[in-house]
Amino acid sequence: MKREITLTDILKKIEECKQAQKQMKARYRQDKIDQYYIRIGEIDKVSDTNKFDYEINEKIEVLSENNNTTKEVNIITYNNQYRKLDIRNWSDGKMQKGITLSRDEAVKLKEALNKLDFTKI
Numbered sequence: 001m002k003r004e005i006t007l008t009d010i011l012k013k014i015e016e017c018k019q020a021q022k023q024m025k026a027r028y029r030q031d032k033i034d035q036y037y038i039r040i041g042e043i044d045k046v047s048d049t050n051k052f053d054y055e056i057n058e059k060i061e062v063l064s065e066n067n068n069t070t071k072e073v074n075i076i077t078y079n080n081q082y083r084k085l086d087i088r089n090w091s092d093g094k095m096q097k098g099i100t101l102s103r104d105e106a107v108k109l110k111e112a113l114n115k116l117d118f119t120k121i
Contacts, residue, residue, distance in 0.1 A: 054078050054095070068092050076100070 060073040069091045076086040078100070085106040088098015101109060 052078075053080065057083055063087075069096070 055077045056074050057077055058075040060075065063071040063073060065071075069089055071089050072087070074086045075083050077083050082102070085101040085103075086098060087101075089096035
């Protein structure tokens, strides 16, 4: 014997599907939130273990001084890696904003400066 499907049955099924879909979306969002916080926790752990280290190998020139701030050109090693040309501000012996150049970048900068007409500055 076949059972007839009524409009009420169909509407009831549609409502059940909508509820199931909402629950799935909520679980998906919560999973994404959990993954995000796990990643943040991993980043915090990595940043705690990886300390930033630098060593000034050679002081080349102090370009300017203003109060307790100097703009310097140095050769620096970061985290015991390769030596780099470093041009930056230093304030009370603390590193501020600046630029670090590899050997190839420093050579290109030198070539560009040699071509520059300084009377235009």
